[in-house]
Amino acid sequence: MTIPEGFRRLPIGGDFVELVGPLYLRHEGELLLLGMRIEKRHTNPMGICHGGMLATFCDMLLPISIHRKSSVGMRFVPTISLQLDYLAPSRLGNWLQGEAQILRVTKTMVFAQGLVSADDVPSVRVSGVFKIGPPIEHRPEIAG
Numbered sequence: 001m002t003i004p005e006g007f008r009r010l011p012i013g014g015d016f017v018e019l020v021g022p023l024y025l026r027h028e029g030e031l032l033l034l035g036m037r038i039e040k041r042h043t044n045p046m047g048i049c050h051g052g053m054l055a056t057f058c059d060m061l062l063p064i065s066i067h068r069k070s071s072v073g074m075r076f077v078p079t080i081s082l083q084l085d086y087l088a089p090s091r092l093g094n095w096l097q098g099e100a101q102i103l104r105v106t107k108t109m110v111f112a113q114g115l116v117s118a119d120d121v122p123s124v125r126v127s128g129v130f131k132i133g134p135p136i137e138h139r140p141e142i143a144g
Helices: 014-020 051-069
Strands: 024-028 031-037 079-086 095-105 109-118 121-131
Touching: 014 051, 031 051, 051 079, 051 095, 051 109, 051 121, 095 121
Parallel strands: none
Antiparallel strands: 024 031, 031 095, 079 121, 095 109, 109 121
């Protein structure tokens, strides 16, 4: 399946995200988009992307955006809370794409929100709170 122009594979997330991915990133200036193509293995018996897969996607979208769009930089940001509103089904073969905003950064926490679309139809609204943890080792494929 084709990947939209400007996206490159993002080799991060450990064994779990490697198993359920791949994820793709498009980062040009202020624009940061995370994407993935919905494959059969991501769907429920109705051919719709499983809610758990969408939650995983959102739980990657917000921290990746925090790393690249805030003063937090490359620090471990474990999830404190994650809220999702499923707006419309994301179907087999759809291109899933999300963009996030950093709402507030304190000394110890980050608040963020995002919108995920499936073939340009809003599919998931997400918000989350993340703890600012220790620095993570520099990995050029994440920071670049």
